[in-house]
Amino acid sequence: MVDTATDVAILHAIMEVAVDAMVVSDQTGKILRANAAAARMFQFDLTEMLGQSVNMLMPEALGMLHDGFMAHHIKTGEKRIIDIGRDVEGQRKDGSVFPLHLSVGHSQVEGTRIFIGILHDLTNRKATEEALARSQRLDAIGKMTGGIAHDFNNLLTVIVGNLELLEMRGADEHQMPLIKDALESAEMGADLTTRLMVFARRSNLKPVRSDLRELCAKTLTLLKRTIGATYRIKTDFAAELDMVMIDPVQLQSALMNLALNARDAMGAGGELLVSIANVTIDDSYMAQETDIQPGNYVRLSVSDDGAGMSLEAQRRAFEPFFTTKAENGGTGLGLAMVYGFVRQSGGHVTLYSELGLGSSFGLYFPAVEHETEADGVYPKAVKRQEPPRGNGETILIVEDNERVRKLSIERIRDLGFATLHAENGDRAYEMLKAGADVDLVFSDLVMPGTLNGYDLAAKIAAEFPKLKVLLTSGYASDVITGDLAHDIHFDILHKPYRQSELAQRLQALLAGSADG
Template sequence: MRRRGGIWQGQPGGTSAMVDTATDSAILHAIMEAAVDAMIVSDQSGTILRANAAAARMFQFDTDEMVGQSVNMLMPQALARLHDGFMAHHVETGEKRIIGIGRDVEGQRKDGSIFPLHLSVGHSQVGGTRIFIGILHDLTNRKATEDALARSQRLDAIGALTGGIAHDFNNLLTVIVGNLELLEMRGADDRQLPLIKDALETAEMGADLTTRLMVFARQSNLKPVKSDLRELCSNTLALLKRTIGATYHIKTDFAEELDPVMVDPVQLQSALMNLALNARDAMGAGGELLVSVANVTIDDTYMAQETDIEPGDYVRLSVSDNGAGMNLEAQRRAFEPFFTTKAESGGTGLGLAMVYGFVRQSGGHVTLYSELGMGTSFGLYFPAVEHEPSRNWAEGDAKDRPAPPTGNGETILIVEDNARVRKLSLERIRDLGFETLEAETADQAYEMLQNGVQVDVVFSDLVMPGALNGYDLATKIVREFPAIKVLLTSGYASDVVTGALSHDVPFDILHKPYRQSELARRLQALLAGVSDG
C-alpha cells in the first residue's frame, strides 16, 4: 500500500482506498474542530471551502453561512477591495506578502464590527487544485493589554521627565526665595518691600506647583499611616459641603465593615478635594456627587482583566458625578500633567495627575469610567491592611471557595457598546455554561428581539449610544417580552448618574467591576424566578 496525493491507496479494485480516505477525512475534521484558533480553507479564487467552529465563533457566522462564500466577507471593505488583486499577483508571480509569512490584519464580524487578528496563510496542491489554508488568531485582548501598557509607560515616562524638571526647578526657586529674603532683611525701603513680597508669594506658588508635580512623578515623601477611609472622607466632605455650593448635593455610601489602609491622610484628602472640585466643574450649575467606600476583593481573572489590577484585597474609594462626562480622548489623557479641558477657566491640568501619582505611590490603582452627558466615576483602589477578624466571605484561597453556580445552556443576549468589555462578558458568561448572543447597542438588541431571536436573559449595559439606553430596552422587554428576564450593569457607582434614566419599573443594577461569582448568582436568581413561574 502506498500514499499518493495525501491519500493512502491499496491495490486497484480494493476497498482500502475508500476506508483510508474516510479515515483521513475524519482525522482532518477532528483536527479542525479541535483547533483553538480559527482555520479557513479556500481555493485560489478566494471561495471558502471549509471553516472550523472557532472561525464561525470568531466571525459570528454559522459555518454553513461561510462555506461557498468569498473570504472577502470576513474583511473590512477597504481590505476586501485589495484582496483579489493580492491573490492574483501571488498566483502569477509567487511573491509572498502574507502567504507563508503571516501578519497582523483586521477582520470584520457578521455584525460589522472590526477587530484585530493575526493571519498566517499556507498553500498546497490537492488533486491539481491550489488551496489556501488560513489560521487566524483574535488579537483583541492582546491589543487592549498593549494599549494599557503603552498608556502606563507613557505616564511613567512623563512622570520621570516631570520629576527631573521639578527637581531642577526647586533648586532655582531656592535661590530666588533666598535672595528675595536677603533683600528684605537688608533694609529694603517702602517702595521695594511690596515688590519683594509679591515675588516671594509667586515663588511659593511655584514651589507648590513643583510639589504637585513631584507627587505625580511619585518622588514626593508620603507619610502613610494606618487609616480608616470613612473617617478621612467624612472630614474632607465636611469642608467641601461648606465650600462647594448649595446647588450641589453630596451623598455618601460607606460600608459598615471596612479594612484599614496605609495612606498619607493629607494627600488622600487633597485627592478627594481635587476629584470633588473637578466633579463640580463638570456638573455646571448643580448636580449630585456620590462618595462611596467599600472593601473589594479581586480574586478572579475576569475582574483583574477588567480593572487592570493585581488580584488581592483592596478598599475602593469611588467618586461619581452626574455631570457632562468625558470623551474618549479626554479619558485617555486624563492623568497626564498639564492636560486640561478647562484651560479657558484657569485649569492647570495637575489635579488628576496628582491623584494618579499619589494612588500609584501608595501601591494602588485608579480607574475611570465616563460617558458623555451621563457623568464620570473615578475608582481609587488602595491595598487593604490585614486585620482581625478577617472578612468571612473572603477567607481561604480562591481554590478553596465553592465554584459559582452554572447555567444549563440557557441563552443570554449581551448588549454592550464597548468592544473589549463585550468580548470579556461573552467569555465570562460562556464559562458559566450559558449560550450567548451579542448586540452592540440597545437599538440592535431590540431589533433582534422583534425579529424573533429567542433568549432567556438580556444582560445590558446601562448607558449606550443610539435612541435606546439600557433602561429603555429593559422597559420595552418587560412590556413586550415578559418571559425574558433583564439584568442591567453599569460602571457608575450608584444611581446618582442613572437617576435621569429611571422609569416606573425598577431594575436591579450589577455594578462594574463585578466578580464572576456575583454575576453567576445574579443570573441564577433571575432564572430561578423563571422556573418558579
C-alpha cells in the first residue's frame, strides 16, 4: 500500500513534468497549487500565483463573470465548463490576451471541494489555422475565378467571331469604327481573363531552367526607362545562386507589377531595392514564418520606401479585384497574378509592410537540384549542423507583435539562453534603466512609441556601452528605413531568418563582448 508521502511525491512529479499548464483552486477560486508550465504560460513566478484568485489569469471581462459561474455550479450542479473542455482566453502578467483550451475537473479532499484546470496554449495553432484559412480562401477564390474566366472566354469567342464576320462582310464607314472599338474592348476582356487564369493557376506556364539574375537584369533595364528619373533602383544579387524552373515571361510580368506598385506607393520619388539570394528553409521556425515546406529556394525580394500597407490591406493584398488605388485606375489584379504565378511555379509569396515606411515582397522559387559532373546523380543531402548554443546568458527580446515576440522567446530559449521581453522600445529602455541584468538586446527595428529599434540601440550605445544589440527587420534592406538610421552601425538580422543564423549572430556578438 502506498503511503501519503509517496502519493504527494507522485502528484508533485506529475505536475512538474506535465507539458500543459495545471492549476488547482478551491471553490472560492483561490489558487492552491500550480505547475511550472502554468507559470511559464502566464509569465508569473509560482510564488506570485499561490494564494491569489484564478481571476488573475483571465481577461477582466471573463474574470468578472467567473465567480458567478462557480457559485451557480456549486448551488445547482449545472455544468457549463466543469468536465467539459472549452476554448477560452487567458491573460498574461504583461496584460496580453491569448487563446487557450481549458479543461476543468473537480473532486473533494477531506471535505473540501477543489477544482483542477488543465490549460493548453492555442496561440500557434490559431496562427496556423489562420494561415490555412487564408490559403484556402485564396484557393477557393482561384477555383471560382478560373471557372468564371473559362466561361467568359467562351462568350468572348462568340463576340469576337461575330464582329470579325461583320467586318469581313463589308460594313460601311459608319459601322467600321463601332466594330473596331468593340473588338478592342473584347481583346481587353480576353487579356483580363488571361490574368485571372494566372491567379487561378490554370494558365499554361512554359517553365525553363533560368538564372533569376539574368531575367531580373533584363526586366530592370526596361523598368529604368519607364519608371521615371525620380525613382532609384538598387540591386543586390548574390554571387552564388541556384537555378530555378520558371516561365521567363511571367517572371518579367510579376517583377514589372511589383515595381509599378512600388512606384505608386512611393509617390513623387523613392528607392526600390531588388535582391536575389539562395535561402534554405530547414527548421520548423522558418517554415512556420513563411508557411512553406522546408527545402532550398531562391528568394527574389522587391522592397520600397513608400507609404506601406495597413493590416487589412496586407490580409487581402493577393485577392483579385482588391485594390487601394481604385481612384487611380487600379484593377486589383497585379498582386493576384504575382501570387498565382509563384504558387503555380511551386513557390510562395511573403509580404511585410509598415505604414509610412514601405513594403517588401518575397518571392520564393524552388531551387533546381544540382547534378554531379561525374554521373549526373543528385548529391547526397548534407547533414544539417546543429546551431551553436548559449550558456544561460540573458537576452532581452523587444518586439511589438505578440505572435512574433512569443516565437522569438521560444527560439532563443531553445538555443540555451534565458530571456526577458518588452513590447516596445520605451518599455525595454525602462527595464534597462531599472537595472535589468541583460547580456544582449534583440530588438525589432520598426515599433510604435517614442523609441524605434535604431533609437533604442543608440541609447544603449550611449548609456550601456558594454551591452550588445542585434536588430531585426522584415524588410529586405534598410533602404526603406533610411529615415530611422543613426551614425552608429548596428547589425541587422533580416526576417524571416533561420535558427542557425540567429544562433550564429548571437554567439558572434556575445563572443565579441567577452573579448572586451
